[in-house]
Amino acid sequence: MAHRSLPKIELHLHLDCSLSFEVARQIKPELSREDYETNFVAPPKCTDLADYLTRAVKGFELMQTREQLHLVTLDLFKQLKADNVIYAEIRFAPLLHTREGLSPEEVVETVLKASLEGIENYGIEARLILCTLRRFNEEQSLQTAKLVHNYRGTLVAGMDIAGDEAGYPIDAHLKAFNYARENEIKCTAHAGEACGAQSVWQTIRQFYPHRIGHGVRSVEDESLLQFIKQQGLHLEVCPTSNIQVNVFDRIENHPVDMLYKKGLSLSINTDARTISDTTLEKEYQKLADTFGWTLEQFKYCNLEAIEHAFAPEALKAQIRKRLLNAYQ
Numbered sequence: 001m002a003h004r005s006l007p008k009i010e011l012h013l014h015l016d017c018s019l020s021f022e023v024a025r026q027i028k029p030e031l032s033r034e035d036y037e038t039n040f041v042a043p044p045k046c047t048d049l050a051d052y053l054t055r056a057v058k059g060f061e062l063m064q065t066r067e068q069l070h071l072v073t074l075d076l077f078k079q080l081k082a083d084n085v086i087y088a089e090i091r092f093a094p095l096l097h098t099r100e101g102l103s104p105e106e107v108v109e110t111v112l113k114a115s116l117e118g119i120e121n122y123g124i125e126a127r128l129i130l131c132t133l134r135r136f137n138e139e140q141s142l143q144t145a146k147l148v149h150n151y152r153g154t155l156v157a158g159m160d161i162a163g164d165e166a167g168y169p170i171d172a173h174l175k176a177f178n179y180a181r182e183n184e185i186k187c188t189a190h191a192g193e194a195c196g197a198q199s200v201w202q203t204i205r206q207f208y209p210h211r212i213g214h215g216v217r218s219v220e221d222e223s224l225l226q227f228i229k230q231q232g233l234h235l236e237v238c239p240t241s242n243i244q245v246n247v248f249d250r251i252e253n254h255p256v257d258m259l260y261k262k263g264l265s266l267s268i269n270t271d272a273r274t275i276s277d278t279t280l281e282k283e284y285q286k287l288a289d290t291f292g293w294t295l296e297q298f299k300y301c302n303l304e305a306i307e308h309a310f311a312p313e314a315l316k317a318q319i320r321k322r323l324l325n326a327y328q
Helices: 021-027 033-039 049-061 066-082 104-122 138-150 171-182 197-207 216-220 222-231 239-244 256-261 280-291 295-307 313-326
Strands: 008-014 085-092 125-133 156-162 188-191 211-214 234-237 265-268
Touching (some): 008 265, 008 280, 021 066, 066 085, 085 104, 085 313, 104 138, 138 156, 138 171, 156 171, 188 197, 197 216, 197 222, 211 216, 216 234, 234 256, 234 295, 239 280, 256 295, 265 295, 280 295, 295 313
Parallel strands (some): 008 085, 085 125, 125 156, 156 188, 188 211, 211 234
């Protein structure tokens, strides 16, 4: 089955972790392919999430001016087009791109403008998710939540918390997520990746997210799986990334197939196209080869993805129609 031709939805995708070699070299002409493959792409096995995240630094270092942000955003749209992604939610942390003097607002506006251009040029629908990071303080987190609120009505559709789950508690982010809830901001949150089921419980109870980024270690607690299913919480599953950061030792032991069979809402995502050296086409192939997934499973995951996307209902209906036609 040629997965390339299938229309796909991607909900969990980090902008600063998805720079192609072409765009990285355009910004930094002295960059060799060897240097790129050593520093931007992680090995198939990292020691842990913190090790994996050292590669993200290389990405956002090259995303500090309007021009750089514009180039990187359009480059990602080009990659999505090649992967036949028809709807994507692209996430980034505005506060990471202020080292050379841009304000967080200027960062958002630049990515916003480039995304509108990408939608126009490549015929892909997209929305933006602004991330706070685990290591940010209370003020930085709240600032990020307020940015989402201030750009309501644009492509900015929601908020996320990312970063080193094992290294930092959630206390500094309670204010930001309370603000999001009071202002009806759609939220997703990374959990159940570097830490186990307890972290997922805590994230659900304190942040009230609509979706969970990864969430795969929820399998460590059957009652949590039942709760996630009852609440209709959606899991943004990123198989290759999970193996790379050693959440599971190998793809054969990844719980994605079990989560599907238990009837949980989930989608398949790349997480970080560069760091994980992957595409959705590759992810689908991996699941087909390992678990015997066919059109039926991919159709389910894509329909669940659009159902839980932070997009207007009219747009969801259009995309749903396209998916149903393609996955006959």
